[in-house]
Amino acid sequence: MSKRLGRGLDALIPSLSVNDDDKVIEVAITQLRPNPYQPRKTFDEQSIKELAESIKQHGVIQPIIVRTVMKGYEIIAGERRFRASQLCGNTTVPAVVRSFSDQQVMEIALIENLQREDLNAIEVAIAYQNLMDKFKLTQEELSMKVGKSRSHIANFVRLLALPESIKDNVSRGTISMGHARALAGIKDLKVQLELAELIINQGWSVRELEEAIQKLESLKDEDSNDGKQAKSKAKKRDPYIESLEESLRERFKTTVKIKQQKDKGKIELQYYNKQDLERLLEMLQYMA
Template sequence: MSEPAKKTPGLGKGLGSGLSKGPSGLGKGLGALLSVVPREDGSAEVLRTIPIGSIKPNPRQPRRQFDENALVALAGSIGERGVLQPVLVRPIPGGGWELIAGERRWRAATAAGLTEIPAVIREDDDAVALEVALIENMAREDLNPVEEARACSALVDELGLTKEEVGRRVGRSRAAVSNLIRLLDLPDTALEMLEDGRLSEGHGRALLMVKRHDVRRDLAAEAYSRGWSVRTTEERARDTESTPAAPRQLHADHEVALTDVADSLTATFGDAVSVKAKGKGCRVRFEFASMAEAATFAAQFSSHRRAA
């Protein structure tokens, strides 16, 4: 059983008053996901005060880095005025609470010496808790490019969302989501530079124009040490690949388009299809374990053609 929580009569204009009351669930958007909602028995969720020590951090928190100076400033504000916006938690089997949203406030309140903190307690399942943790930070533009990339990747891999669905939730295009996730193909040293701000997201995309992993790593180090702009990094990446500037830019766009084509075909025909780049176009290949599987595919393909 989770430790009993104290009911908080009022907290001013915090999370509860700032968000609408309505049903929650996947695909409802950030406002609905963070709203104070009615329970099945008709009673409304209420704000409660719970012991800070009973809260465990969210293992799915996309943020890996917290600005220490900002935390110190927030801790000072909380020490003077208290926590004006509650955190969002869910019960842990066996006792205690798991933080869903509000880790900065929780950390700052702990640093300020508070022993209790106002919280909205929700019975979210793993999927909803994951979506809230990821989208809350992204919607508030509170993540660095690598954290955003990991968040988008988790929404795709763990929740099974398409890149288009992820884009709708975080206010980005499908191509932008694809570009973000591709950043995770960079070497660890380059990712660290994007995380701590030594290089920008634009630098990361420029590095992806280079095929070899070790060359990407060396180019990232040189871009930082020499203070290259994104444009200069792109030019050096093109020079490294020994291709003219215009074709390399077309190639970068081509890779995003190729990813979209592969995603669309896989969603329609499953794992039987593979797509690879070939010149300015692509090569689509189908493989089947048996003739029966091939016949099933042929019938499915014919039905798609008739529908088109």
């Protein structure tokens, strides 16, 4: 059996092919509706235009696969052909009618896109979560259906807990799946956002991000030990100092701490690698 597919889907995917014995009908475009379980939310407009040009010249060579629904048909496979046919002004599309359950439709849509690598990491995560929620599947059960490991499913689903701005960047490809996985392991929202900004602005690799996270964890452990000793005599921080810290964080795009003792103190700027240190030094020299 192919490692890419679960047992149920091995049987489902071949059923999307059109055979000589199949009855092909012309379905009015107005009677067709897209698959509501389609995990792909964005389509490459240029590729749709190119397909529309091909359809103008040669017609729709491969019929789409549909199922019967109230007041028409629902597209199971072939949404790009449907969109391209609309674009070039066709009023009908050749189609083959098949019978599928909702769960099969969701699974087919997900597998089709995964095989073509059409989905970004967030779309995959949402598709996995939707399948589990709608059909009460565990991660283990879903992993068997789609032919992926349970840890693979878990790694994607964890991405859904990331802040919206980071998920948007993952969807656009400015933050990779590897970066997103590392960020998902951080509990501090502010740190997540600061590191995401450094990934984008400094072009950090996944390894550089992981090294930065390790350093932050080490600093956190040190601060935790210091905090235990000072906790009993801790005082409410000066709002002016907190506001100043926030302004410096925005200015230097990194974690800033102001430690005050009566009329003196120190300002700490964190850097995460040599390139980040050089960036901070250049900014400080410019301000001098």
